[in-house]
Amino acid sequence: MRHPHCEASDPDDDRVCLPSVEALTAGTLALMTGYAQAPVDCPNRSLMARKLVSNxxxxxxHPQVSPxxxxxxxxxxxxxxxxxxxxPVQEGPPEPTPLWHRVAAGVH
Structure with a gap:
């Protein structure tokens, strides 16, 4: 069932469509969960916190949020x-991990 604020689209599209305030709230809660579950030394933790502050x-x-x-x-x-x-703010790019690919020697 589609939310009344969603535009009509492909009926096979199963993505959830939320009004902006609900999407912002859901994203904020997801970020809080990610922040809480991330290890303290996670290089993205400070970025999650910055986005949380913004959200x-x-x-x-937000005008649709109650006082x-x-x-x-x-x-x-x-x-x-x-x-x-x-x-503390991490200076420079994060340290490479074993999951990163090596830089190509050249482009073909």
Whole structure:
């Protein structure tokens, strides 16, 4: 069943279509889960935290979010922002891992 805000599309398309505020909330919750499950030394952890701060900022001012939910998002935004400021920033690109491919010697 499609959400009423979704545009009509291919009936065989099984992607979930969410209104923007729900998609933003779902993405934020997924990022929080990823952040919580990532090891402390994960090179992407700080990027996830930065995106969380951004998402919480937008949720705190979203017109489709209730005032109490906006206040909670603003509070979380402040807490994540402070936490992010206490986290050292990784300088330069991440170190290569065994899963990375070697750079090609030339292009054919």
């Amino acid at each position: 919480l900022f937008f949720l705190s001012g 109490p939910m906006r206040a909670m998002a603003a509070n979380l935004h402040t807490r994540w922002q402070l936490s992010l400021e206490d986290t």
